[in-house]
Amino acid sequence: MKILLISDIHSNIQALAAVLTAEADADAVYCAGDLVDYGPFPREVIDLVRERNIPCVSGNHDERVVAFARSREAWVDMRPQDRHWVHQNVEALDAGDIAFLDALPESLEFIADGHYYHMRHRGAEGYELIQLLPEFEAHWSAGQSPDRTHEQTARVIIGHTHIQAVHYLADDRLWVNPGSVSYRPTRQDLDVSRDAEYMTVVDGEIRFHRLSYDRRKTYLFTRNLPLVDSEKRVGQRLFGGT
Numbered sequence: 001m002k003i004l005l006i007s008d009i010h011s012n013i014q015a016l017a018a019v020l021t022a023e024a025d026a027d028a029v030y031c032a033g034d035l036v037d038y039g040p041f042p043r044e045v046i047d048l049v050r051e052r053n054i055p056c057v058s059g060n061h062d063e064r065v066v067a068f069a070r071s072r073e074a075w076v077d078m079r080p081q082d083r084h085w086v087h088q089n090v091e092a093l094d095a096g097d098i099a100f101l102d103a104l105p106e107s108l109e110f111i112a113d114g115h116y117y118h119m120r121h122r123g124a125e126g127y128e129l130i131q132l133l134p135e136f137e138a139h140w141s142a143g144q145s146p147d148r149t150h151e152q153t154a155r156v157i158i159g160h161t162h163i164q165a166v167h168y169l170a171d172d173r174l175w176v177n178p179g180s181v182s183y184r185p186t187r188q189d190l191d192v193s194r195d196a197e198y199m200t201v202v203d204g205e206i207r208f209h210r211l212s213y214d215r216r217k218t219y220l221f222t223r224n225l226p227l228v229d230s231e232k233r234v235g236q237r238l239f240g241g242t
């Protein structure tokens, strides 16, 4: 069985479409959250995720867009050049899209090739990582699967940090972060790659992937968006033309 693991799409439809095309033979796809915010095409991303029926958990940016949609009256008269990504994303979405984001579960679980998977957006508070086995077990036991036991192989899927990693805490206990489909962490100044990152799990074996894709539409659209200069500069750096 081939599983495609994606996370942190951040309204980047070009990257998402490229990854799904490159891994079209995947038997299942799962997304660890942050479908929207910090990219220009939230509606297209939600449409494609819904069309493909991709199970997703809710990320902090999904929650943020829902919160700003609910408080829209407070900022709707804001000048276009003062707007942030979150305002642009809310304006691009309709009530059905917001309801979809709002209904995303906090976590979900599945079994594949003998491994038990528990997926949620964050591993810990802020950008902390799961470092200790008791932390892992606490995270794991927050899940819902009724037939899970501690003897079964446990794999946690998290996103949020936009840093690809596989972290073993025991032979049969690990967490994976598939990286961001859209962009690298802005604080990671040395990493200039703008490729899409994701993982596949083929018959239980975890594989890292980086995919170069056509960013021109995302870059040009970002360049022309009415956004506050600081956010536009970040967007242009993330999706830069070179």
Ligand SMILES: [Fe+2]
Pocket (backbone or CB within 6 Å): 008, 010, 034, 059, 061, 160, 161, 162
């Ligand atoms: Fe994210």
